[in-house]
Amino acid sequence: MAGCSDRTELDDSTLITITGMDLADNGKLAVTGMVLDFNEESPSQEILLSSTGKTLRENRSLLSSKIGGEFLSGKLQIVIVSKRLLKAERLLPHLDVAYRDPKISNSALIVACDCSVNKLMDTKRSSQPILTEYIRKLIETGHASEITVRSTMQHFHYMETEEGITSSISEIKPVGKELAVVGTMLLGSDGKYAAHLSKEESMLLLLLKKQFTSPASFTTSIQDENHNKANVSLDINKAKVKVKTGYEEGNFVFRIHLPVVAEVVELEGDFRVGADKNQIEALLKEKLEEACRALIAKLQMNRVDPIGYGLHARAFDYGHWKEVRSDWGKAFAEADVKVSVTVAIDSFGVME
């Protein structure tokens, strides 16, 4: 049939599942591709290829010349980008081919790594699961336990093109013979590397972004005026984020209220949850507020707004927003952000 003359046989095709992007020493783009191998006789299920060229598309042609079969990028699962590239250049223009081609699924995850991409993908892992699945699971479970964000190509495009928000992507790193999620990487309004958030900070980021899947765990140590000490672990089950937007003395003002409903899952120390509940709640409130303030201060210092307060500014004070829309990162850095938290403990297990 005429319609089937250009069909693609799975056996004859080469599916690229991971694209790694790094900065080569000559300033060109170094691309590493992980390719699924359908040949029954080959020992591994994946083949690692690398090349260096001007653009992603040119590299694709170079990669495909190194392996037989029709080269297909429609099943792309993961895009890994090195910190080195993110520091030097804006990522979005490099990915143009992936957004322009309707055949490429935009659900691939974007991951940053704090080492060279080649090293990461070539790490000899102690167990040998398929790397694509391995990284995907790492990010999915990392996101579910609130230690990193989960950004797909589609999200990334949104964050980069939206004026009122800056990008945040998950970050991984080889640790010994394994890979591990180390937190979140933040990009500035110029699209280049701006800051790194630890796993704990990532949790708060997700909380403020309203992107957490309950329960989100938070561990801290509390101390009252009588020097009673304790380490507390919380499971945050419900949290709302209420943002009030204002404008005072030339700067935006954001008042963030965060009512948290949490469960005490661990309490080692001098307190009794039953008797000291109100006191513990008050101490936890302070700790959470402190942590949130520290996070916001860090974001402002680096002039990034991964939470998207720019959307609030635009929605509620369009007149003033228009003056700062071209450089929202700077305007956010000068904004007055106040965080207040209330903690309500709704359960503490089977012990007082």
Added chain:
Amino acid sequence: MGAPKQQLSHKQYIFYIYKTQIGIGVLVLPNTLSKMAGNSGWISLLLGWMIATAAGYFIIQVMKRHPGRTFAEVLQDVLGKWIGRAVMTAWIAYAAIAVGVVLFMEVIIIQVWILRNMEQLLLIAAIMIPVFMITRNRLQVQGRYVEFVYLYTLWMPPLLFFSLKDSHVLNLLPIAGDGLLPILYGIKPTLIPFLGFETAYMLYPHLQDKTKAFRGLLIANSLALIIFMTVVVTSTMYFSSEELRTFIWPTMQLLKTITLPFIERFEIVFLSYYIILVTQTLCAYLFFTANGIKDLFGLQDHAKLILPLLVLLLAAAAILKPTLEGMEATNAWYDIVSIGMGYAFPLLFWGLWQARKLGERVLR
């Protein structure tokens, strides 16, 4: 005169207009609208709906005073024999070009999104087969087909709600932040997708219950409004304003984000069913053309005209070799023509009809 042989029930009439309106516009509207009106496009859409309904009102007002007369006859009654015929010829040309524009645009979309390497003419010919088989029948059969299309594509609009989990309600604010002017400019792109109600000129003589003609048109317009509103609001909430301006088919992009554990690129499934949806738009305008020619020349049957018309269209495709760029240039002027035919003409024609009626009364 006697009642025309071809009859359309009230429900069929509503779906006929409604499914004619859902065509290419639903895929491009968020893009064209946001270029003009930013995030307040939904207000322009409401205004567009009002204008479309008003135009529909004028159509019915004129037609209901000439029951049993076809559009070509009413034109000749009001405007005189020769001007009436000239205007009818313009309408036939307008509808014939509409078939071409919609068909070529659909084929280009299919080529971009699914069948990259398929021969264009083959695709056009393939789409023409069902269009031919439906349109050569009586209007009653076409009415049944529309009911089928309605039921068969009922599941499609709710798919848009998949995007809601990643959407940003704040994108809809501020309402009319840039003032009234962009909203007014935004009305123009909303008028195009509502086109389809002007087929009421041709349908009116064939209605079973003519008293409900305007009500049916209002319902059809409102059903279309619900679809367009869903598309515009969900895409405004999902995309950044820059994305809305750069994605040519935001609705497709929105569907692309649907990923289920067992299927990715859901827009392919969507587009396959969308072909069925567009056949109705094609059938309606093709029937308008064929039926118009039949009435104009007093022929017995429209069925014999369908095949020559489609062959002409295929020849046009072979000569013109439509491209996306070329179609955008064509749309630029054809949009203006359509607004003239669909919106300005009903008002003008109603005005002339009123003037003539007044004149007759004075003379008497």
